[in-house]
Amino acid sequence: MNYYQLTPDVIADALVSVGIYIDSGLMALNSYENRVYRFKSDTDGILVAKFYRPHRWSRQQIQEEHDFLFALDDAGVRVAVPLIRDQNSVFEHGNMLFAVWPSVSGRQFEADNLDQLEALGEQLGRLHTVGEQFVLHHRPQLSTDDYLLRAQRVLEQEARIPNRLRGEFFARLNEVVEKATALYRPKQQLTLHCDCHVSNILWRDGLWLLDFDDCRTGPAVQDLWMMLSGSRQEQLLQLDTLLAGYETVREFDAAELSLIEPLRAMRMVNYMAWLAARWSDPAFPANFPWFNTEDYWQQQIRVLSDQLQSLDAVPLSLTSWN
Incomplete structure (x- = not known):
């Protein structure tokens, strides 16, 4: 077939x-x-x-x-x-x-709704309590080898980057890979959803978590950080709300906040590599027509440059909020 x-x-x-x-x-x-x-x-x-x-x-x-x-x-x-x-x-x-x-039908999750955000935190706390005990024997860890180094090789071999942009793009990419790899040092690993964003959450008489296709082992903060957006103060409010629900179930290690920007870099680079690797699937050119254009790769150079600054910035801290 x-x-x-x-x-x-x-x-x-x-x-x-x-x-x-x-x-x-x-x-x-x-x-x-x-x-x-x-x-x-x-x-x-x-x-x-x-x-x-x-x-x-x-x-x-x-x-x-x-x-x-x-x-x-x-x-x-x-x-x-x-x-x-x-x-x-x-x-x-x-x-x-x-x-x-x-x-499962329901309304779209509202990331700016603090009540829903707190409910998400509580459900993720329950998920991670199970994830601490549920050992994956066959699925991989969330690692820089996969999300950065392998993805870097895929981009070198398969991405159709215009020649005049390749040098600058890979210079920025190599810096991001090197810096994020050095900063990503998780201590505790547990079984995660691993792709927890608004499109994988529904609200129907409460919150439902969907699509565990990317499930693997990694640090708890991986299931939290994609809910944070906006200014630093807005992110601190969102984080505080998430953890208000989360810590009714299990304690969160605040040291993991230093992993947010390396994790963001890993997701960013892996996403580019995913599109490049899947480009021969007819569904991808049809649904991602902006990918592999000169404008796209120019934008990614800017995005990588911004991410370098984020990797150098002081991580979010719960003490700065409290």
């Missing part, structure tokens, strides 16, 4: 193989790394099927994500858990792995 041309018939056949029948409404959702479809089944209501991109995660690594979701659900964390058929949650059809979830 061709992952890049999943037809409705192929999707239906895969679902039928695990006893799920499409009643109506098969619709592709906004997902690029995997292929995700929403539909109404004749017995289980509205469901979401995810077909995993080949060679990204092994079956064991996908199963670990699912097992973590089951553990979180058992602990009262609001997450969607995949359907189980014949004691399995990871299915295979042809040469593709897939899974099926009940659809």
